Amino acid sequence: MSQLVSIYHTARFWILISFLSLILGVCAIGAGFFDKSGNRSHNISRLWCRLLCKLNGVKVEISGQENIVSDRPQIFVSNHQGYFDIFALSGYLPVQIRWVAKASLFKIPFVGWAMSAAGYIPVERGDHKKAYEAFHKTLEKIKEGCSIIIFPEGTRSEDGQIGPFKKGSSLIASRSKSPMVPITIIGSGEIIKKGSAVINPGSVRVIISPPIEPSPDKKENEALLQSIRDTIIANHRNDKQY
Numbered sequence: 001m002s003q004l005v006s007i008y009h010t011a012r013f014w015i016l017i018s019f020l021s022l023i024l025g026v027c028a029i030g031a032g033f034f035d036k037s038g039n040r041s042h043n044i045s046r047l048w049c050r051l052l053c054k055l056n057g058v059k060v061e062i063s064g065q066e067n068i069v070s071d072r073p074q075i076f077v078s079n080h081q082g083y084f085d086i087f088a089l090s091g092y093l094p095v096q097i098r099w100v101a102k103a104s105l106f107k108i109p110f111v112g113w114a115m116s117a118a119g120y121i122p123v124e125r126g127d128h129k130k131a132y133e134a135f136h137k138t139l140e141k142i143k144e145g146c147s148i149i150i151f152p153e154g155t156r157s158e159d160g161q162i163g164p165f166k167k168g169s170s171l172i173a174s175r176s177k178s179p180m181v182p183i184t185i186i187g188s189g190e191i192i193k194k195g196s197a198v199i200n201p202g203s204v205r206v207i208i209s210p211p212i213e214p215s216p217d218k219k220e221n222e223a224l225l226q227s228i229r230d231t232i233i234a235n236h237r238n239d240k241q242y
Helices: 002-034 039-055 084-092 103-107 111-117 128-143 168-176 218-240
Strands: 059-063 075-078 097-102 121-123 147-150 180-186 203-208
Touching (some): 002 039, 002 111, 039 111, 059 084, 075 084, 075 218, 084 180, 097 103, 097 128, 103 111, 128 168, 147 168, 168 218, 180 218
Parallel strands (some): 059 203, 075 147, 075 180, 097 121
Antiparallel strands (some): 180 203
């Protein structure tokens, strides 16, 4: 019986994501023609993500929204547990955000076109020149007033453990003089495990911790990034105790 339930949830998810990507993708692309800022396209993307969560039985719980900076853009620094991290953050953070995402995603029909319309930033892994260009595009988006979400682990966790953090987020924060806001995601890795396409509906908990101002000193910024990782690890540890 449990296998049949899993097949049902998985089939429903892939049908819904295909249907919503087609319909709302077209809407986001159309919105991009009228609003070059990408704000309207991102709002449609937010709706797409919220619907994917709600229609697939995924409950998103957010705590610490008072820690979101209201008067300037910020760098959200988050651990990466699974695909539903993207849906939860994009759908439920109440600010204009832009994603830095793999360039290959922008080639997906409707989804990738909508990402371009929303002003998301493609990055080629392993190509230093294009990575440098993506870095400067990211700074431009922040100057335009958009917040950025970064997964400094670089990839989804296989076992739920928090991996080492790459230094890019602290460098962006330092260059843009924007605060870094730690985000802890708990539970999404159990919904779609890495390397699997099977869906197991559940809850995603998002904990937003107080913002941290960057330092002009490189070593201090690296220490701040490590402190953000420590905060996320502590939130995970505390969650397991309850």
